[in-house]
Amino acid sequence: MASTIEGFDHLSPSWNDSTLWDAYERMLSAGPAIYSPLHGGYWIISRYSDVKAALRDHETFSSASGHRIPMVDGMSSIPIDYDPPLHSHYRSLLTRALTPDSIRDLQPWLTSMISEVLASFHQSGGGDAVADVALSIPLRVLTKIVGFSPATVARFRELTEDIWRHGTAESQLRGRAALVEAVDRDIDEHRARRPDDYLTWLLDAEVDGRPIDIGEIHSVLLTLAVAGHETTLNSVGTLLYLLASNSSLQERLRTDPGVAPLYVEEMLRLRTPAQMFARRTTREVDVGGITIPEGSWVLLLNAAANRDFRQFEHPNEFDIHRSARGHLAFGWGIHQCVGSALARSELRILLETLCQYPPITLAADPTFTAIEAGTHFGLRKLPLSFADSAPRS
Amino acid sequence: MTPRIHIDTAACNGYGNCLVAAPDVFDLDPATNIAFTRPGHPTDADQNTLREAEADCPVRAIRISES
Numbered sequence: 001m002a003s004t005i006e007g008f009d010h011l012s013p014s015w016n017d018s019t020l021w022d023a024y025e026r027m028l029s030a031g032p033a034i035y036s037p038l039h040g041g042y043w044i045i046s047r048y049s050d051v052k053a054a055l056r057d058h059e060t061f062s063s064a065s066g067h068r069i070p071m072v073d074g075m076s077s078i079p080i081d082y083d084p085p086l087h088s089h090y091r092s093l094l095t096r097a098l099t100p101d102s103i104r105d106l107q108p109w110l111t112s113m114i115s116e117v118l119a120s121f122h123q124s125g126g127g128d129a130v131a132d133v134a135l136s137i138p139l140r141v142l143t144k145i146v147g148f149s150p151a152t153v154a155r156f157r158e159l160t161e162d163i164w165r166h167g168t169a170e171s172q173l174r175g176r177a178a179l180v181e182a183v184d185r186d187i188d189e190h191r192a193r194r195p196d197d198y199l200t201w202l203l204d205a206e207v208d209g210r211p212i213d214i215g216e217i218h219s220v221l222l223t224l225a226v227a228g229h230e231t232t233l234n235s236v237g238t239l240l241y242l243l244a245s246n247s248s249l250q251e252r253l254r255t256d257p258g259v260a261p262l263y264v265e266e267m268l269r270l271r272t273p274a275q276m277f278a279r280r281t282t283r284e285v286d287v288g289g290i291t292i293p294e295g296s297w298v299l300l301l302n303a304a305a306n307r308d309f310r311q312f313e314h315p316n317e318f319d320i321h322r323s324a325r326g327h328l329a330f331g332w333g334i335h336q337c338v339g340s341a342l343a344r345s346e347l348r349i350l351l352e353t354l355c356q357y358p359p360i361t362l363a364a365d366p367t368f369t370a371i372e373a374g375t376h377f378g379l380r381k382l383p384l385s386f387a388d389s390a391p392r393s
Numbered sequence: 394m395t396p397r398i399h400i401d402t403a404a405c406n407g408y409g410n411c412l413v414a415a416p417d418v419f420d421l422d423p424a425t426n427i428a429f430t431r432p433g434h435p436t437d438a439d440q441n442t443l444r445e446a447e448a449d450c451p452v453r454a455i456r457i458s459e460s
Contacts, residue, residue, distance in 0.1 A: 056449065100407065100426040332410070
């Protein structure tokens, strides 16, 4: 059993929907902490209670060396790659863009924007739901929430893909530089015109009692640009895939769109879009009887933990009646996703709005991604069509 | 002994982990996103989940003591 785990390489381009979940299941049985000699050597933790304990203990499991294995110098992101106290200062810069009040006020806009996206998708008779629906939604949200121009966000997907395409340090740094160049145009425009939005607010923000510098502004904007669209892209794609490939699941939702939030939580648990994050130990630590030395890289498999039978009964089944409470899809502890309330709203509204249209079905086989950027899993292509061509009146 | 809950509202950052650990006891104020305890709680029966809520708070804003 353990030998099948030895080859586990989160960066392998060969992962897909049929191999990935099996690997997690083997990992969960193999042991509480497994050592992999790949990528300079790292430990893998997959069980729910161990992953959660590590996420809670941010002093032992530090983020200051980065959240990816291997981590490239110069690719640090605010606030995910920092420990307190700097982490807390940086995090508050992002929460400013995503307060509960602002998310609540955003609901009518989200509803009309998502209706527009789905109406256009339906009018075309379907198509690739990844490109036409899943990507469209978060990119439009970024213009609304941050103040990026539509021209800038239109480049985000392409530039983000460039960063991770070759996986080398050079390509990551080159991709990052291109992204910085893109957001610089918006920064200049905001400095000149000063519209009343988050980006203008950020330009004048203070960190730790001093003015924020341009490197920090870039990092915050890149976090919002990259984290803000890859995660939602994969969440939307995965939800649409689940519905299109399971007619009774879709029928259940259409009978009572009020259950949409349960669909969202169960999708997040079962097919966690942001699958894993790295930490580095600041001291020797015991994980389930196994000693991990100080200074070790550790990969926390949130997606596997969400399928741990010790925590969730029949973990591989999609069951909206279970309690998915406490799933680790948004992380846990001080680095917990800042955008979770926004994501939940977007996904709920998407499902509710979808019920106003005829049922969706798979028009061809979908294509899954590998674990992109060492973290993200979802669909690359999802050809969908509608059961008939006219919207319900 | 009925436990007592102290919430440091200045520290609370609205993570909501306490709601996950003890949904009967805690809620978040929709306007401020700050945690509060539901009327009638805590009770003796809440005991088990309270320690979990205390441990799960990322900013250590919850303290449980015996009255």
